Amino acid sequence: MTLAPILKIESLHVAFRSRELGQEAKLAVKGLNLAVSPGEVFGFLGPNGAGKTTTMNVLLGFVPPTSGNAFLFGVNVREPIARQRIGYLPELTYYYKFLTAEEILRFYAKIFGLRSSLADQRINSILKLVELDHARKRPIKTYSKGMQQRVGLAQALINNPDLLILDEPTSGLDPVGRMKVREIIQRLKNDGKTVFFSSHELGEVETVCDRVAILCDGQLKAEGKVEQLVRAYQCTTLEQVFLKIIDYKLAA
Amino acid sequence: MSAAAKRFRTIIDFRREIAPIGSGLAGLTAAAPSALRNIHAIGGIVIKELCRRKDFYVLFVLTALITALMGSVSFFNEVKVVRYVKEICLLLIWISSLVIAITTAARQIPFERENRTLFPLLAKPVTRGQVALGKFWGCWLATGLALFVFYLFFIVVSATRDHDLALVASLQALTLHWCMLGVVIAITVLGSLVFAAPSSNNTITIVVVAGILLLGRHLNKVALRLDEPLQSILYSIYYIIPHLELYDMRDLLIHSWGSIPWLVWLGAIAYAIVYAVLFLFAACLVFQRKPVN
Numbered sequence A: 001m002t003l004a005p006i007l008k009i010e011s012l013h014v015a016f017r018s019r020e021l022g023q024e025a026k027l028a029v030k031g032l033n034l035a036v037s038p039g040e041v042f043g044f045l046g047p048n049g050a051g052k053t054t055t056m057n058v059l060l061g062f063v064p065p066t067s068g069n070a071f072l073f074g075v076n077v078r079e080p081i082a083r084q085r086i087g088y089l090p091e092l093t094y095y096y097k098f099l100t101a102e103e104i105l106r107f108y109a110k111i112f113g114l115r116s117s118l119a120d121q122r123i124n125s126i127l128k129l130v131e132l133d134h135a136r137k138r139p140i141k142t143y144s145k146g147m148q149q150r151v152g153l154a155q156a157l158i159n160n161p162d163l164l165i166l167d168e169p170t171s172g173l174d175p176v177g178r179m180k181v182r183e184i185i186q187r188l189k190n191d192g193k194t195v196f197f198s199s200h201e202l203g204e205v206e207t208v209c210d211r212v213a214i215l216c217d218g219q220l221k222a223e224g225k226v227e228q229l230v231r232a233y234q235c236t237t238l239e240q241v242f243l244k245i246i247d248y249k250l251a252a
Numbered sequence B: 001m002s003a004a005a006k007r008f009r010t011i012i013d014f015r016r017e018i019a020p021i022g023s024g025l026a027g028l029t030a031a032a033p034s035a036l037r038n039i040h041a042i043g044g045i046v047i048k049e050l051c052r053r054k055d056f057y058v059l060f061v062l063t064a065l066i067t068a069l070m071g072s073v074s075f076f077n078e079v080k081v082v083r084y085v086k087e088i089c090l091l092l093i094w095i096s097s098l099v100i101a102i103t104t105a106a107r108q109i110p111f112e113r114e115n116r117t118l119f120p121l122l123a124k125p126v127t128r129g130q131v132a133l134g135k136f137w138g139c140w141l142a143t144g145l146a147l148f149v150f151y152l153f154f155i156v157v158s159a160t161r162d163h164d165l166a167l168v169a170s171l172q173a174l175t176l177h178w179c180m181l182g183v184v185i186a187i188t189v190l191g192s193l194v195f196a197a198p199s200s201n202n203t204i205t206i207v208v209v210a211g212i213l214l215l216g217r218h219l220n221k222v223a224l225r226l227d228e229p230l231q232s233i234l235y236s237i238y239y240i241i242p243h244l245e246l247y248d249m250r251d252l253l254i255h256s257w258g259s260i261p262w263l264v265w266l267g268a269i270a271y272a273i274v275y276a277v278l279f280l281f282a283a284c285l286v287f288q289r290k291p292v293n
Helices: A052-059 A103-113 A116-131 A144-159 A175-190 A202-208 A226-232 A238-245 B003-018 B024-052 B056-070 B080-114 B118-122 B127-160 B165-193 B198-224 B232-240 B250-254 B262-289
Strands: A007-016 A027-034 A040-043 A067-072 A086-089 A162-168 A194-198 A211-216 A221-223
Touching: A007 A052, A027 A211, A027 A221, A040 A202, A040 A226, A052 A067, A052 A162, A052 A194, A052 B118, A067 B118, A086 B232, A103 A116, A103 B024, A103 B056, A116 A144, A144 A162, A144 A175, A162 B024, A175 A194, A175 A202, A194 A238, A194 B003, A202 B056, A211 A226, A211 A238, A221 A226, A221 A238, A226 A238, B003 B127, B024 B056, B024 B080, B024 B127, B056 B127, B080 B118, B080 B127, B080 B165, B080 B250, B118 B127, B127 B165, B127 B250, B165 B198
Parallel strands: A040 A194, A040 A211, A086 A162, A162 A194
Antiparallel strands: A007 A027, A007 A067, A211 A221
């Protein structure tokens, strides 16, 4: 049985108008086509400015596509309801610093319409999962960066999402923090969740991803399983494949 | 059931669950409770923020201190002194409530954008219109709470000095004042989406509101003395602007003139609702078209 894609992007173009007179619009994404099946862990790679975050912004409804379409669970991303079963972790931690972890999770649980008793259960289990149970009553402004990143992961999981969109989830974390995030992604994968994430940590991507897509200059350059790409580009690691695709020349 | 079949089932269930959305009246009735829930939840965050900041407490203590200082002075047991104390107290309440309403509402959406807390929020099933309405709701409830405390203080002050509670008139003044602040907050929320910086929005809104309160009722008289087309322009402005000065019941309280007819009170509330809805509708439209990245 072929599963319908949980995330689908069709001929996506995103252009940003220049603020300066006479300047042409900048094309951030050029005709991107992508499909992610349920249960996959999908790595979305590319150098800075490749269009990864813009694509994620389209998926989350922050930026309207110039042309083309994007769907989550078969619903156009322009509909807010398309985001009912997704969890999103932004690159940096952006939360109300005057709230405690528990309060912020309760707020998001309310947005998702979780009943109070169910919300309590989920908050308890998620705070245990991200190891923040001991600090649940402390304002977020007193947390370390790693703890704030884990609050981010906790809010992304509050609705027990079927699809997780993670924008560089390990960015700025120490090795232990990275390991913890990787463990959580692995656990989600084992639970059958779909994870779509961007990262510059290619070793990490190689470890956890079923498939990857490499974007460069707004265009999709390669897509497939890590081992297939490594074989096709006659390399030994994903990092080498990545550098070859973006046409990086090593200094002599 | 296999894991793959379970995942497929999830998608089918999800499609069935969202099917009513966008399918006419059934969709609307299904979406309405979630919209209200979202607006209320966002409003709750605004109230929590205000309670954990010091702005309101500082303003309340200042108002209480100045009024107490003025009240402690007794000039030859003259009856006008009580009116003078009441006038000072009400003026301070008006200034403080406007400052709280405008500064709180002006910073909401720009700060969400600046601190990027807007992104995790909009990544949830929340529309931008709901965010704008939630911010309005929270600010309006928070200023209502502040206003209640201020008026309670005023009633205590006037009861101790004037030996007259004037509860009905105070209640009417409080509710009309709160409705007026609703219009001001709606204007400020719209301004926060039009102007780039909260400081410019603060300044412009304060100037506009002060202008309406002080000059609004005189615009038609000024227009009579002008030549065309200025006369028509000023007349248009006179009829377009919300006449916030209508909500000022201070004189009735100061001079103990009693309450206003309830029908007039209801009409004034309806007038405020119409203007607040218009400004909020404009705010939702502007926010919908605004890029947030």
